[in-house]
Amino acid sequence: MPLKLAYMGLNATDLKAWRTFGSVIGFHIEDADNTLLFRLDEKARRIIIRRTSEDDYAYCGWDVGSAEAYAARIDILRAGGVEVVEGDAAGARERAVEAYAGFTDPSGFRQEIAFGIKDAATPFRSEYVKNGFSTGDGGFGHILVKVSDYRASEAFALRFLDGKLSDHVVVGEGAGRTEMAFIHMNERHHSIAFFEGSIPAPKKIHHFMVEVPTFEDVGRTYDRVRAAGVPIGLSIGQHSNDRELSFYCITPSGIWLEVGAGGVRIDDTAWQPSLYDNPSSWGHQFGG
Ligand SMILES: [Fe+2]
Structure with missing residues (x-):
């Protein structure tokens, strides 16, 4: 299965400002612990905004499609000399995935692979983008x-x-x-x-x-x-x-x-x- 960009995490100092911003764009917004979740479609979250002391990109995740593809991809990365660190249960909950693993590219850009990208329990709702974003x-x-x-x-x-x-x-x-x-x-x-x-x-x-x-x-x-x-x-x-x-x-x-x-x-x-x-x-x- 082709890889798909499944989610992105950001660090932010002002969640209130992000909530206002997200509602103007038309995201479906949900709350978690010190975190805002932006939904774009049927998935539980696509953009994860954590309250921290900095404003910056934190991570993005590629959906590889299955547990088998995930294990195989880790092997390919490691065989190529890439250091891969598997995420913990708390991180998987934050991303609403079954499992994920992180690595950096030669420029130091952090990315992740994941599988089991979870659907939300409720339908997507947006005042402005009624049928959801194109994903x-x-x-x-x-x-x-x-x-x-x-x-x-x-x-x-x-x-x-x-x-x-x-x-x-x-x-x-x-x-x-x-x-x-x-x-x-x-x-x-x-x-x-x-x-x-x-x-x-x-x-x-x-x-x-x-x-x-x-x-x-x-x-x-x-x-x-x-x-x-x-x-x-x-x-x-x-x-x-x-x-x-x-x-x-x-x-x-x-x-x-x-x-x-x-x-x-x-x-x-x-x-x-x-x-x-x-x-x-x-x-x-x-x-x-
Ligand atoms: Fe662009």
Whole structure:
């Protein structure tokens, strides 16, 4: 089974601000011990926000599909010289999974594999995204990570996480140059992307993306975000590589959130990676 991005954990200082933010976006919000849980679909949680003394990315987890695949993946990682640490029962409860194991890539970026991703006991509810965010075989969205060596992180994802190159984007020259690698594990154009260069990242990750069903949902979310006074990172625009229509806003922890729709789905029998010189074909202006 193709790997899917199943969950992400963040550390945050202000859960109250995150609750307000999450309700503006349209997440289904539940409470746990010193933790907010954002639901996007039928799963018990997709984004886990823990109250801590810092604001930053904590972890993300790849659903490998089964106990057998999980054990096999740990063997593959360890055989490749990767240190893998299996999680404890408390960590599995926090993530609502049967079991999970963590490791870091050559750039020091923490990721996890897991299986037994639990469904919620209650139906998904949202005032704004009534039928849920677009997840399914494409996982919950994607993450963009600034790293010290994006080619090493790309190679790690291809070797150990069944990733395939979607495309590269190279923008700017000299000190203004930024290089990006977009990687897919399933039909979603990219589940993770790595970059290095001049574009700053506010935290360990630049942004995470969630997908809404329609362009109208993107526009309506943009209107709600602006009306609520949430800072805009990039105005509405369309990416040149995955054709997704999206905007970026800034979460209470400083990490950006991209809300988008309409990204292409990849058919590996026909896909050819390309090189782009601009991440966006129109829009995506700084600060909205
Ligand atoms: Fe993105």
